[in-house]
Amino acid sequence: MPIKIAFFDPYSPQNSQYDGKAKPPYRFLGMASQARARGAKTFIVEKGSGNIFQAIRAIEAFQPNVVGISTYFNDSCHRQALEVAAAFRGRAKIVVGGYDATTNPLVIEEFQPDYLVEGEGELPIEAMVEANFDPEKINPETARITKAGRTYIVEAQQAFDLNLLPLAHETMDSYNTRRKYQEVVINIARGCVGQCTFCPGGKQKVAYMSASKVIEHIRSWLPFIYPNSIIDLMAPDFTTSPNRANEIIRAINQQPDLQGKRYFFSVRGDTIAGALAKVFDDGTIALAEWENFLNHNRVEIEIGFETNDPQRLVKGHFNKINHPENNLGHLETLLQLAQKTGTKVGIDLISFDPLTSVEQVADDYALLNRLTEEYSDATYIFPDAIFRELKPYPGTLAVTIFGKNGFILTPHVKSIPLQPYEDHRSKALLDTLRGEADFFGIQPRLPLSTTLARIIALADFFCRSNANGQVDASFFVNHLRENPPQA
Ligand code: SF4
Known part of the structure; x- marks a missing residue:
């Protein structure tokens, strides 16, 4: 059997x-x-x-x-x-x-x-x-x-060979299929040089699907998508290996039937900057291939942004253990290209870690503000990310709000070694926040300046000293109500 x-x-x-x-x-x-x-x-x-x-x-x-x-x-x-x-x-x-x-x-x-x-x-x-x-x-x-x-x-024990992933029609008898999909996902790469403790991508071994296999996969899905469906080239960081990513972009450019499509992928800011700066063995500049790709397709790129402060990217803060490079430091080339080619660059805010000061948060968001103003056609921020994705660490004030009931903050927050988060976000808090959707910006997209002001207000709240260390959801809501952030 x-x-x-x-x-x-x-x-x-x-x-x-x-x-x-x-x-x-x-x-x-x-x-x-x-x-x-x-x-x-x-x-x-x-x-x-x-x-x-x-x-x-x-x-x-x-x-x-x-x-x-x-x-x-x-x-x-x-x-x-x-x-x-x-x-x-x-x-x-x-x-x-x-x-x-x-x-x-x-x-x-x-x-x-x-x-x-x-x-x-x-x-x-x-x-x-x-x-x-x-x-x-x-x-x-x-x-x-x-x-x-x-x-x-x-x-x-070793990385899975992504070339063995099945093509569209090869597993369709394993699930109830739809006639067409609005989005298809092709897992073209795994692993990330970031190695952040809160992200499974950092724990996967780095592996890439070959460029020719990526083409086969995209083609295999074409009968099952609409003309404006999204082809998600999924990877924790598509450009973790800039050379492999560039080969894939070049291979797509060489296929006339794969032009005029809608593509999506996620990258780190520093690795895509590295990919754009490469030169192929035959002397072609990678930037030219990217421009070609972005010009002939409708592309959306998501960038996770934690901070631009190298100190905060290392162990003790975001734990980008091996590669604490700047996250958005070299991104201007991409943003210029995006502006020129009608590409959308979405910045997914990972708001701040528990040891961050309000000044550091404000510095980072001043940079984001400048970039989004300068490249306003290309760049946007996911304003709801802070509420959706916040992952508190044990032993922090954040956990007393989002975490386990009854968790008591130790007075020595700064001396606590950070561990992977415990995310027992309380249903009560989310329900309360959702009830205030307009104020807290969970549902509608808000102007960036409003969003950033609210994030800074939240950081202010998390970072300030709290006498007894125990906070409930309504306390947080009341705090923001009494201290409305200025847009
Ligand atoms: S940089 Fe981004 S994708 Fe990479 S491990 Fe960190 S959170 Fe995950």
Whole structure:
């Protein structure tokens, strides 16, 4: 009897925190393909727009021996994932992986899984299928196994070869497909030189899909997308290897049928600046290839921005351990190019770390303000990022607001070594903030200056000394109400 694995994707395009676009369940396609190559039967169940009980019934109908669940704590997906784990505990082996399984030790406590996959899932799932989910038999050359309580933690021994990811039509019998998608996601690279402790991208080994395979993947999705659908060339940092990224851009430029498309990808500011400055072996300037690419397509580039202060990028703040380069320091070339070619550069603010002073935050945002004013056609900021993505660290005032109930701030905040965050953001706080959507800028896009003023006000609140160290959600809301930031 083959092993039957149901993968549960808790994301829903209807969830207001996402962009509402219908995408295939790309997180699981590689794992489904690797498991099937070893004889397993697989089925991917998406939460989608249905309710959680429909999803549970769909998983039940498949009668799996194994249920694989993706974890991401920052939104309602977390609750959906927990419900599925609870529904199948004791009936099937529970395997968790994904964002929080990789970065947050609390996943084990909450999910009590049989297996937790840290980092990439393809090689571990292949090894587990091969071993018939017997931990003793898992090939140690493929996956390393450790144990925490009753949970086996599995981690790939080497990077997965992204050229093995399945093309569009190769896994379509693994999920309920749509006729067309508004966005397709091709995982063209993994790993990031940043190595930030809060990001699973920093924990993946650096790997790239070959340029020719990227072309094959894009082509394989063309029958399943609309003319204005987004082709997401997914990577934590597309330009982590500037040369590999440049090869991909050049390969796309050489395909007439792949022009006039809509592309999206994420980069670090410093690595894309590096990519633009390269020269190909044949003497072609990379900047010319990028200009060609941006001119002939509708492109949106997302840049995560923490700070421009090298001291704050190193251990103790953002923990960009090996590469504390400036984040936006050399970006002007890209912004000029973006302005010229109609490209949109979105800056995803990672607001500040708990040890940041208000002055440092203000300095960074003065830089952002200048860039967005100077390149106003090209640049925009995601103003809601601070509320969506804030990840407090244990032992900080932020945790007393967003974190576990009853967590008491120690008076020696500055001496606490930072660890990966615990993100138990309280439902009460988010509900309160959402109730004030206009004031706090969670839903509508606000003018940049207003957003930045609010972020600085929030930083001010976090950084100021607080007599008893215990803060509840209403205290925070009242604080901002009484001290409205000046736009
Ligand atoms: S620089 Fe960005 S993508 Fe890279 S590890 Fe840090 S947060 Fe993740």
